[in-house]
Amino acid sequence: MIVRIMGEGQWKLADSHFGELNGLDDELLAEMENGDTDGFRRTLGALLDAVRRLGEPLPDDVLEPSELILPAPDASLEEVRKMLTDDGLIPG
Template identity: 35%
Template sequence: MIIRIMGEGQYRASEALCDELNQIDNRIVALVAEGKTEEYRAELTKLISEIKERGEAVEAEEILESDIIVPPEDLSLEEAKDVFSGSGIFED
């Protein structure tokens, strides 16, 4: 799966990593719904860190369509309400 972090590039992620990212995504959805800003920001930072650390960076010269687009770390809670709702950005 190809994941794009807005403003930071693309990463290849294994199915196992995507399963773990989906769990973080589900927590983010719940935290956003509850209006827990600090906890939401911590989980979004964790999501992005996991992608960067465990995913394989795609070279800038390689043009690939992204399967999932992850917003930047500075996404506000209000903006997150539009992104992290329902099943979130990772489909169950």
């Protein structure tokens, strides 16, 4: 699966990593619902770090269709809220 982090680039991730990403996504959603700005910031960073750590970055000159788009690290709570679906940022 190809994942884009807005403003940074794309990473190719194996489907086997989505359990870890979904756990962080669930945590992020709960923090947003509770208005926990500090927790939101921390968990968003952890989610993006996990994509960078677990994925293989695609070269800058390669543009693949992204199956998942995540917010930039400095995205606000409101910006991320607009990106949410019923499942959070990550479907499933």
